[in-house]
Amino acid sequence: MMAVFVLSLLSLSLAYMYQYMFLVTVKTQQNTYTTRLAETAFTKLKTADYYLVFDADSALPGYGLNGTFGPVTQQRSVYPYLGSLQEIDAAMKRYKVDRWTISVAYKLRDVSDVNGNGLTSDLRDFTDADGNKIDDYDPSVRYYKANSDSDYYDTYVSTALAKTTSEAPDTNLKEVTLTLYRNGKAIHTQKELLSLEMLTGIESRASGAELKLLLAQPENDSYLYDLSSPSRASAFALAISKPYPADITAYRADNLSPLQLVGETSPLSVVKFYRGSPSTVLDSGSADGLGGFTTHGLSLTMALTEGENDIFAQATKDSFFSPFAQRSVILDLNPPSITGGVPSGTVADLVPYVGTVLTDTPLSAGVPSGVCEDVTTLKVNGSTVPFAYDAATGKLRWLDPTTGLPVRLVNGNSYTVLAEGGDRAGYKAAASWNFTVSVGATDHSAPSVANKVPSGTTDDPLPEISCKLFDNQSGIDLDSITMTLDGAVVVSSASIAAHWDAEGQRLFFRPAAAFENYSSHTVEVRASHWADDPADKKTSVDTWNFNVSY
Template sequence: MREEVRFKIIFSVLIFTLLVNLIFLLFKIYDAFKIFIEKDAVFIPLNYLILLKNEFIKKIFTPIIAGIIAGVILLLFLKFSRYKKYKRKEGFGLIETFISLTILALVTVGMLAYLQYGMLLNIKAKEINYAVRVTDVFISKLDSIPYPYVFSCDSNEENFGLNGTFGPVTNQTSTYPYLGILEEFKNLIKNYGFTRFKITTYFLLRDLSDLDGDGLITDLRNFTDENSDLIDDYDPEIKYEDYNKDADYYDIFGEPEQTEEPNTHLKKVVIKIYRKAQLVYTTSKIISWEKYTGVESKASGAELKLVITQPPENGILYALTTEEQINSHNLSITKEYPEDVVAYRADPSSPLQLIGTTDPLANIEWRLGGTDTPTLDTVIADNSGDFNFFAFNLTANLNEGENLIYGIALKDEYSSPWSKRRVILDINPPAIEQETPTGVVKTLQPLIEAVIVDEPVGEGNETSGICPDVITIKYESGSGVGIATHTFDSSTGKVRWIDSEKFLPVFTQGEEVIVTIEAGDYALYKVSKTFSFKCLIDSIDNSPPVVSEKSPVGVASSNPPLISCKVFDNQSGIDIQSIILELDGNEVVNSSNITEYYSPISNPIGGYINYLPSTPLSQGEHSVTVKVSHWAENPSDKKERIETWSFNVP
């Protein structure tokens, strides 16, 4: 009896495994082809089908192999099972037949599914081939449409979206003259099973001024209109122009002729083929005006080029006309400027040097402030197209602060686009002000800082700015000489001597310190200032430190509230490392994190504690305790101040 039960259990498990794999296979086949069912399989991109292949094979053949293995094990089990009672002694039984048919079904269904995939792939390849063929035919037809008549259009729109007047303004037509070619193409794609085509035109220009900064002047750039004013952002001569005020840009006007569209003489035509709203194929071609007219145009690249290599965009200029400027420029300081910090001299004794390249023997005109201003300097390029000269007149007209330099190359009837360079002329050396402390200071941990300013001569003019890389704080004291660690805030100009362990440096009683601060701006003007102080605290300080300006008091106006106070001592100064702030009995500020929450001041000698809890506080009353000591040791009972106050969170 036990052997019979065991046989039935094993037999049932194997049969169940075989059937599950067959059902699983059918579901995987459906899942693998669901994308074709939902999205019209024939028009899924070919590259996507190829990527799908490995996933398809994995989904289909995994249950096939698993099912075959289960079936073979079942057959072997039946053949070699000792339980012969339920097995035919001769011939091929019904159970063996069922198992064999199931295995055959697994293999057959899997192979048919893979065959279906191959057929779909083949159909897609043919469909791409048809799309290429019809677009090639259209491109050949496109060559018969003159450049000024190639517009963006869509076969799904009435009249292909081409509504307006066309041709020269002296001989207008209200119907697009090449409508027949578009209709012919529309019928052609329908014959191949496609439903729509779309043509988009992009206007191209030669990047002769290297606006993209890639070092090339032979590449193309797109007509750019980020502010939507229908004018190219880099060349104001390239723009849309509704010459005859008919609210379209399909017309031709002028002598020589030009289009109301941006007159770039180069277009990129992008052709897209669709079927059932699915994009099937995309191709493009660049066309030019010259192919039809034979007349060269500066817009299409027949123009001259002009590349300015010196000064660079946003270049810094300086002058050495006054004694102050000369001394500042020649001042020797401890740190050297980084290699990438470069400034260019521009004064009557050494005018601004302009360097670049254009076409050989081209004449270059230079203007200041705009393209419609008088020409100040001219230079002729050499036989290689290079130029390198000193712009005397342009230099004489430079103003402090921002200056816009414009150059244009001229040769025969051609001209380059205007090349623009923005430069900043800095004529005022920086200064060091508000240095502190000086003289006798009643603390052993003073705030040592100054303000470095780079102000213009004329109010509102731009300067080159302070270069943080050359700022140095040097010191001499009884303990030796050295270079101090510092911080610099570019927004305020403050430079501060800091200590990595104690926040501010600590000195001994009676120690005299000589401090020298060095700095420089990006115009290569430098400055140095020396000052000294002596740390001398009262040996007896009968007043403990003061804790004032406590906040919040009463009812807090926010949650979490900013907890703050002012601590100071004008007789012996504040020992910053002694500061402790407790909130509801928990120490939240101490010497380990005081640098995050303490802002020192020099008058009075002390600073502000500002602590903002990371999470909102609970409603009700909360207490704050601040502990702070001064440097004087006597009397001992006056050394520390402990101040406690409370507030409520509503």
């Protein structure tokens, strides 16, 4: 029997192996012929007139190419390369490709570093975010209607460019994507660049023949600070313990020291600067004999508003110009603040909440640069201590990294807390406060349990169960806290860190599964304070009930 079983397994394994090898073979064959089909299609597309390569879809009548074609003075109602598309379609059908599409993206040399990667030799897409059929960075690149029909398939002679060009964006470079489908699924995709220079040798924007412009300063998504007021100057000059990371970039921009605009372009070009939109020139400067420029943009600086700003630059020389270079910056006019340091004075608790609030808000409106958490520091009695910072609330608290709870302090000791922080614009803040721990050996009041929820009836099938635990004379021993739900322990010393709000002195728990409808439940909470005398006042036990009805 064992031999029969082994032979059966072996036969089954061989069957699966053959099936797998068959599938691999089929997939390999598919990749081979689809690649050849794509190469055949691109060979035909590259022999077509560059200006007459458009989006096409074999599933649409006439491949989706409905309109008039060719020069506006000699229009044709039939796509001139319909025969080439039909030959491509016939080849596709022989290999059971039931649909294929061509999509065209107009590409430009990124000579003004629109994408902010520091390169002016790579490519970018024709960009029209506002839908006005004009490139957002180079207004000379656009869709243009040379006649009265409804399509952009035509060519015309441009007197400005002194050459034949297309109604579509005159980039002279297209990224063509060919996708093959079978049974509604894409089985092959291939992209290639088609350029007018490949056939004509004509220099164009696609080959980077126009002016290049690299705006190196300010960097994109950087920050600006203003030191024209004494308070901001003091906040910027404040010395704190931690240095700023290298990836945080900020520049000064005020009436005493305008924003410096630094970059490279063609030698002796004029560089113009705008804010908000490339409409009104605010400042301009000239490049030197090597193409470098440094312009102190006073008018641009004075036009900046608190929060986000878009800066545009364009280089011009004779009748040539560069596309617009855009940089987004945030002007911060308000230093961060550190407020509400607690506790203070004398504290009757060995594990008090020690914390403050570190925030960065705008002076009046707009978006602030935001707190730079890398420079945040919390010190106690001169030594740096572990802390937790919540960026959403700004709360900064002293934390025992081992327990996740407040640090247990020494009875009778005094503590000086120093909090330091800064924002991404370079302004800093610091605040300090003092307190003394004093817990007596005698406490005649047992711990208090208040704000018990839910109570009565709740319509929440997953309610948060919580209460406030406090003792004003000797504080709560957090390791003593337990919560039971219907007789089962749900919070204990092993899990208290995940269920204790130290600032609000609140114990909380939420069940993992929904309660049954019309069910009743009992909660018991037990807690002790630090004082041992008298023994009958050390611990409190409180119980309450609630019903669930939803």
